[in-house]
Amino acid sequence: MKRIAITPRPDWKATAERYGFLFHTIDGAPYWDESAYYAFTLEQIERDIETPTEALHHLTLSLMDDIVRSETLMTKLAVPERYWDWIADSWRQRQPHLYGRMDLVYDGSAPAKLYELNYDTPTSVYEAAFFQWIWLEEQQQRGVLSRSADQFNQLQELLVLAFASIAKTLPRPFYFSATRHSAEDLGTVAYLQDCAVQAGVQSDFIALEDIGLSSKGLFTDLKNKVIGSLFKLYPLENMFTDEYGQYLPGAKLQLIEPPWKAVLSNKGILPLLWERFPGHPNLLPAFFEENKDAALPPGWVRKPLFSREGANVHIALPNGEHVHSPGRYTQCPVIRQAFHPLPCFDGAYPLIGSWVVGDIPAGIGIREDTTLITRDTSRFVPHVIE
Template identity: 25%
Template structure:
């Protein structure tokens, strides 16, 4: 979160002032970061006495650091600052005890107090992440706070706080704190206290709100997509007509999700992205864990460099969930070369309009806008080449992404396969028009390039060491000659090899045991998994290949074939996709630039979603309307 830059900002890391307990507050003017002093992501991590506080110098980092230095406890890791409002405990660092944490909605009858955390919602002056500040003083008319990552200016000598917020009483005795920014939305405050009087009463939502509902629309027109659009024409060709479903009996089916369930998917997407990033960092810091990912030894330094230099450079990924009234559980994170963008962001909305389905809202309506924004912020400096395989599904996938890239003002070209590519005098791969390929978005998976290294018995260390040198090549360009050239900027970055690998699932379970969104996962089969049923997955796999589902009585429920039988495996607790009117339904949410951007459902008569499983339209409706028709 960063507001409009201050008129005269202090450089990144400059001391702005001191809060109570002599806690320093620093400037987080990222535009002024000294890249020599802070060359990689690790240099932005801040620890106090070995305890991780957060990333320098974010608002959350200050809140955690102030509580630790003054109170001796910290709150759990959160994805967004506004998530602090939903936390229910803090942890005493010295002995691991949990202390209660209560939230008070803005307007509550218990006022904020020194040491409380003021929480801003996402939106307005604090888009996407929200904001948190520490209360230092409370008067009859004002609340004084310390904060980071807002105004990067040094405090006046006579002040001991960052900002003063107006406070007033309501007729019924409530306390309302107003933000001094016109669009700042204050949720309320959280206080570590044993007294829950006037705190938010958390009522668990009706479990029925998490059961998707299947509905049917009237017969549709035979044509409803715009075939003058290259992407839509390619989709019609792939589907052999204007249709979402491959089975005729599903042509008029669509699914409905409640607003409460959609909010939970959004929260899970944002929180899980942050968790997967922490797990990726942990893997790269621990060689004995990294070894379990089965990656070429010679490539590991490049993966680490990619993580250090391009931590924030991923465009998008897709989470796959099972959602029932028993909970929301993530299967995996497709952070590298995910699919279904176009179906989610465009086709399901067009289907609903054509079929007269106007209840609720389009579940993927924000995805296109989010992609355009993400591409705008990449600052691609030349033509972006989209590399795709010669595959009809990848045709519309690539064309849709090309339209998003061009909407962002970036020139874009699609390359199908590798035929027609050449070399220039400096050893760069060129496209059929002779343009150098230096910026790439790909539908190829990184594992495809690694398979090429393995299949051709390439000496990885020698190849990677010499690959950036200018020399004439005596062979046609290969995929590895593009993707593994250090100077080529590839989206998604090389580090997504870690995040997308199923070996990260046991790592997540070890780092966040019993987390409500996770399924128990291990590198070995445990008695607990055997008792409850489990799934065997290859650490590298795509499209539901080579998966075995084992029930409670050790009976084989389902086994899929594929090309990954020779890969190492992990074991994950069995949590079946719900059967909704004869179809197993998986919820897929898209993360763009690390934040929730759209959701869709994929359906199949079997327990495993495969590459040919359908994506049917999804609508988001208000809770009351949802329950009325269940």
């Protein structure tokens, strides 16, 4: 694994905008960064990333039966009681799921370790699936990269196949949805909707703010037609506390991602994994904070259950130093996880987002930060297999 400096394409911004990548720059700073790329060997990808991704995914799913049957575990995960049966039913029915991203720390030699799962509303899929592939092809055409260079990237192909499979059982009409004021979310949803079109799936878009509620407690579109299925780029835990969240269990609305993903997108899954599979080479010791007797090695990371984009993370380094990030998750239960630092390449700390589509490892995307905490100001950097 190497970080290699490279000259950006002179027209990369125009290329991004031509392809609808309108959030390539955020708050005046580049989000997409092609001044460097990460190079892997095929063995590193297959042995150290793809194989552990598949194993971790199946270990995680193996917990679901026990979790949805346990009031104690659902309480530990801070899932409101009114949604327990709804979540459990969605799992028993095996309501279809589309995708997920697990964040891995990997330095090119030691086993990859799981930082967390993003299995409900994972973002950066457009960058990983589409735009970094465009970058690779164009740099090859211009002679900057070898024609033999490749990527671990079958995301788009698998997303199209997944939509084709999911669509067979989806109640209609089928809508995609996101908040209307987030360029990143709108761009991500537009890309996924295009994948659905390639699968022959008819759908429409509706802003989350425009979804209505009928007198019978059913969710409706702007023409007061009942929505059958909804892909929502909006966290389930937020839906639970919203004004209309109480109607979800009785609304007969099929969600993508399904309600059972609320369990797996929760950082409380990390101590449950460690409890079930202690010593697993791709897991880090993790405990709920109320477990005062938990023995962590020197250094730990404190994470709220529902924190996103590195918010409210507190790192206690083995040398006694502390690193904090601000955020809004101050009233949320927390876990502690053993400290395992990101590698540092030229002052950059890369975090590997390893994607699963359905149940298949599908590719990676890399986000860099200038600190040990990968925040919402991180940069997306492409990769190649040499």
